[in-house]
Amino acid sequence: MARQLARGMGSFFKECGCSRPARCPHPYTIRFRDALGKQREEAGYGTQDDAIEGLTQIYGEKKKTAPFVAEIRRELGRQTVAEYAKQWRPGSAG
Incomplete structure (x- = not known):
């Protein structure tokens, strides 16, 4: 499997201070x-190939999402609960 990731896919690393990180048992x-543009981290990948596979799946899901759906998700992610409630229950006061 190629170790080169496409630009924008993300990155993988180990947070340990081992002298030989490629051979240490740390995940x-x-x-x-994410789809909202916020930086996220997920840990627990046992091998480099597992980490690359995880990034590939996340990247693929982002690319499969239609642009208008992604925009709607971003808008909903920015809303406060009060704004959301006003949108769906116009008669309620915050």
Whole structure:
């Protein structure tokens, strides 16, 4: 499997201070941007290939999402609960 990731997919790394991190038993962590554009991290990947596979799945899901759906999700993510309640229950006061 190729170790080169596409630009924008994210990155993977180990947070340990081992002298030979490629051979230590510590898990890999991946860092990526979610659909809302926020940076996220997920840990617990046993191998480099597992970490790359995790990034590939996340990247694929983001690419499959239609642009208008992604925009709606971003808008909903920015709303406060009060704004959301006003949108769906116009008669309620915050």
